[in-house]
Amino acid sequence: MTATAGWTPDQPIVSLKDVHKSFGELEVLKGVSFDVMKGEVICIIGPSGSGKSTLIRCINALNNIQKGSIKVEGQEVHDPKLDKLELRKKVGMVFQQYNLFPHKTALENVMMAPVLVLKQDKADVEERARKLMAKVRLQGKEDNYPGELSGGQQQRVAIARSLAMNPDVMLFDEVTAALDPETVKEVLVTIKELAQEGMTCILVTHEMGFAREIADHIYFTDRGVIVEHGPPATFFTEAKDPRTKKFLEQIL
């Protein structure tokens, strides 16, 4: 991966400073700042409409921002001169609705980006894609179309598809919110393994138990600001802000 000049791995891999984002009149993010170090797993939690998804989408420039700065490996994401391809090689994203390409088989979904975007050799990519399919425990499902897979299986294909680009950071946007309860676990296990292998992960999630288990740091957002944050050991038990307390009472 091409490192950005001036950035070293001891600096934050993702760094947000005073990020503001509005959709027309509606201000969704009102000055959000945080840093993520390489290999860290952070979870963003908070009530619906608090700007969690918008925040994560801004990190890989699917949404633009009005004010502030987002840097990935020292590179400003919202610099108009930014080569978006360079950014997207570094940042993988998994969506709530999987968003697989329905006209391609699971294996083709995983192979498409490295072949088309990175122009890598097809045979090499296929070999790697098969390994990734095995990694997300979908051996034997390579030739199935997304429509033939369960939600949990589709989501794991989506994770494999992102990993095929060899990203440095993975973003997970409520990736279990659309799943049946019985398939949530298989997806969480996959993410947990990734985290344990040292992948930098930023998750928006409603799975509090999971957040508690895998996160190094938890951020609680409400109405466009970070209300409170801390390591899970203290966050869940020693919340100080009344909004955090109320939210945790409702959800736990």
Added chain:
Amino acid sequence: MEDYFRELAEQAPRWNFIWMYDERQQGKILSGIWMTINLSIACVIFSVIIGVVGAWMQGAKSAIVRGIVQAYIQFFRNTPPFVQLLFFYFALGQFTPAVVGEDGWTVTPIISNVGWAIIALSFFAGAFNVEIFRAGIEAVPDSTREAAESLGFSRLQTYTEVVLPLAFRVSLPALNNNLVNLVKTTTQALAIAVPELLYQARTIWSDFPSAQYPTMILVWVVYILLVGVLVFGMHRWERAMRIPGYGQ
């Protein structure tokens, strides 16, 4: 066989299957069918091309480009194809250059009446195809596009690898309908004397009123078969393009 129909024509004067025994009339029918097939194929191809290009232009950033496509659609969709044929041939035909023959007096316009029929009918059906393909493109969720974008696909790659293949599948049933209509509308080219099937059939039954019933029946049968082949082919195609577990 020929003798049978000759005899039948004598015994039942309204049932003169003249093209079954008269070579000249038979030739007219066959060349009419051939012209109808050619006209249909040419119009189908051009109208689909117009549809794809038009739908792509509708997504353009420039408001002027979008306005032009919109004006085109409104004009061709909201006026009768019959009037369009007459207008193209008699009005626009006046302004296209003509080639003077070697003899110094024969004048051949560079676009023949068949050419004008292909142009007019393609633009007519193309206007509908633009809307059909646009609907298909809009049916592809933004989130699918975003997934491609976040994997680093360029805009063009997103379009050709993801949006179009999905949009096309959504569009096929509506496209099928429009192409059936287009094949049937080729009969209107008789207004500018394109020698297609209906034109030839009419010359036969005005020359031989006794052949009117049989010839009309023949016209029915040929169109049912022609459209039947088209529909059969389109359905086969739809099935071949079907994605397992998608949209069922």
